[in-house]
Amino acid sequence: METEKKGKTLWEMLLERLHNRGSGNGAGIAFGNPLDLRIGSPLAVPYSNGPEFADYNFTVQEIREYTRRIGGQDFCFTDYILRGVNTKSLDADQTIIARLRVVPNQAGAHDSLLLRLEDEFAFSEDFLGVVKDTTGIFEVKDDQSGATDTFSRVNDLRESYEAVVLAVSETTPDGKAAPRKTSPAKAEYWDYWRDADIGGGKTAKEFLFVEMNSDTGWFQIWRGREFFA
Numbered sequence: 001m002e003t004e005k006k007g008k009t010l011w012e013m014l015l016e017r018l019h020n021r022g023s024g025n026g027a028g029i030a031f032g033n034p035l036d037l038r039i040g041s042p043l044a045v046p047y048s049n050g051p052e053f054a055d056y057n058f059t060v061q062e063i064r065e066y067t068r069r070i071g072g073q074d075f076c077f078t079d080y081i082l083r084g085v086n087t088k089s090l091d092a093d094q095t096i097i098a099r100l101r102v103v104p105n106q107a108g109a110h111d112s113l114l115l116r117l118e119d120e121f122a123f124s125e126d127f128l129g130v131v132k133d134t135t136g137i138f139e140v141k142d143d144q145s146g147a148t149d150t151f152s153r154v155n156d157l158r159e160s161y162e163a164v165v166l167a168v169s170e171t172t173p174d175g176k177a178a179p180r181k182t183s184p185a186k187a188e189y190w191d192y193w194r195d196a197d198i199g200g201g202k203t204a205k206e207f208l209f210v211e212m213n214s215d216t217g218w219f220q221i222w223r224g225r226e227f228f229a
Helices: 002-006 010-020 125-131
Strands: 056-070 073-086 096-104 110-121 137-141 148-153 161-168 182-199 202-213 219-226
Touching: 010 056, 010 161, 010 182, 056 096, 096 219, 110 202, 137 202, 148 202
Parallel strands: none
Antiparallel strands: 056 073, 056 161, 073 096, 096 110, 110 219, 137 148, 148 182, 161 182, 182 202, 202 219
């Protein structure tokens, strides 16, 4: 049986999980939920993460489990999609969408990044050429100031990552995915970083992720830094 499992693609294994719907009888589907959060759970974002988050209350809107296969091994990380409501405004346009990306580390714990949605748009062949460029460089220009931030691929990689995604929009009381509120997806993404000036002669790693839905071609660009709980 173990040999049969190893012969399956990540996509086949994900569909099998959804088809089996946990242990049956309406039971939830186990998935990567390292912070043990539920859909609708509040999440505190301290001021230390940046003043732009100070006036917002965040709740978990969706949880996305990503699985990628590297060198024959499967690696998972989890994105908590957060909806932030401005506590000082009743304007619906004042909401922001963020992601808390939680990645296992070698110490057996996890590292977290707080990411904001920088941009999103439909498939563009020209833009695909940008992320597939052999230089590994990605530039972000501020339309107001004209300043350009230059990112390079993490660890000098040039290839993209391919992952299967379990998107969870409802959870059971014990933290599993509600069977009829989950959906599978395929994603391709590129990771970048840079040393950002944080004042006082110090720098901190800033990350940027370009993600493309492999079925629809929809692009999203997420940008952020280490999360301080």
